[in-house]
Amino acid sequence: MTIALVTDIPELTAAAATLAQAYGMPNELPENATEHEFYLELTLDGLELVWHSRPDLQPLQLSFTHGPQAWRQQQGGGRQEAVVRALGIAKGFRPTVLDxxxxxxxxxxxxxxxGCKVYLLERHPAVHALLDQAVVHAQQDERIGAWVKExxxxxxxxxxxxxEVLSAAFQDLKPAAIYLDPMFPERGKAAAVKKDMQMLQALVGGDSDADRLLPAALALATHRVVVKRPAAAPFLSGQKPSSQITTKKHRFDVYVKHAYS
Ligand SMILES: C[S@@+](CC[C@H](N)C(=O)[O-])C[C@H]1O[C@@H](n2cnc3c(N)ncnc32)[C@H](O)[C@@H]1O
Incomplete structure (x- = not known):
């Protein structure tokens, strides 16, 4: 699926062209615009993902400085978050994580x-562009910029x-932990799934190759791999974890290679 990156704001024309080039995307919609079910639009508020055939859904804006994500970090982000516990953050110890x-x-x-040093890896062009821009903006933010940059x-x-990419780009990272949260095809009834997740699901699909991620992650992580799954989902790759952390809706399967100490 081709995703274009466009703007209809004259002052942003040059910026949109630069971003489209940086992310390898076309800078205009095709004549039959419905061919592009999704596109990215640069607005004064930043990059947005628009879903053509679902005008009932607001465009997806990704921000770590405003809205629900900023809220989540203010409220939580501490050791009580299940994902943080699953990654094994302990007093004075923060693993380097490849997400x-x-x-x-x-x-x-x-x-x-x-407190972890985190490398973010994403393969979908539109999701990667949204994420990259959201992080760039977060790095410039007065309140959170310092730790995001670091x-x-x-x-x-x-x-x-x-x-091919693996050997070149990742071997030097040597992450202590790798975190995996591939799409699960049946994440629940559409109405029960958050709107941004509905959009992401329609854009990205079901990640049907997800089982291949676990062996690759276990080969690369030096200490552990954590996999997030819906509570009732089978184990990724059919492989039993060393331990689990469960929440109401999810399970974090923890595969320990070596203890951190
Ligand atoms: C359920 S979402 C992850 C949500 C994320 N944990 C969060 O907190 O926002 C799954 C994402 O993983 C990406 N993905 C799936 N398989 C991948 C792979 N093999 N390599 C890179 N990205 C992948 C998909 O494109 C999708 O954006």
Missing amino acids: ATAGLGRDGMMLAHA RVTVLPRGSLIDT
Whole structure:
């Protein structure tokens, strides 16, 4: 699916062209615009993802400085968050984490907020562009910019299971932990799924190759791999974890290679 990056604000024309080039996207919609089910639009508020056939859904804006994500970091982001506990953050110890299915970056930012150095890896062009721009903006923010700059790196678009990229780009990272949260095809009834997640699901699909991520992650992580799954989902790759942390809706399957100490 081709995703264009456009703007209809004259002052932003040059900026949109620069971003489209940087992310390898066309800078205009095709004549038959419905061919592009989704497109990115640069507005005065930043980059937005628009879903053509669902005008009932607000365009998806990704921000770590305003809205629900900023709220989540203010309220939580501490050691009580299940994702933070699953990654094994302990007093005085913060693993370096490769978030290899970074998506909208919510979990990754939570881990960074809790003190981990986090590398965000995402393969979908539009999701990668939204995430990259949201992190760029967060790095410039007065309140959170300092820790985001120090701890959060968005990697070039790619995937852990793209073996050509793997050897070149990731071997040097040597992450202590790898975090995986691939799409699960049946995340629940559409109405029960948050609107931004509905949009992400329609855009990205079901990540049907997700089982391949676990062996790749176990080969690369030095200490542990954590997989987020819906509560009733089977284990990724059919592989039993060393331990689990459960919340109402989710399960964090923890695969320990070596203890951190
Ligand atoms: C459920 S979302 C992740 C949500 C994320 N944890 C968050 O907090 O926003 C899954 C994301 O992983 C990405 N993804 C799935 N498989 C991938 C792979 N092999 N390499 C890179 N990204 C992948 C998808 O494109 C999608 O954006």
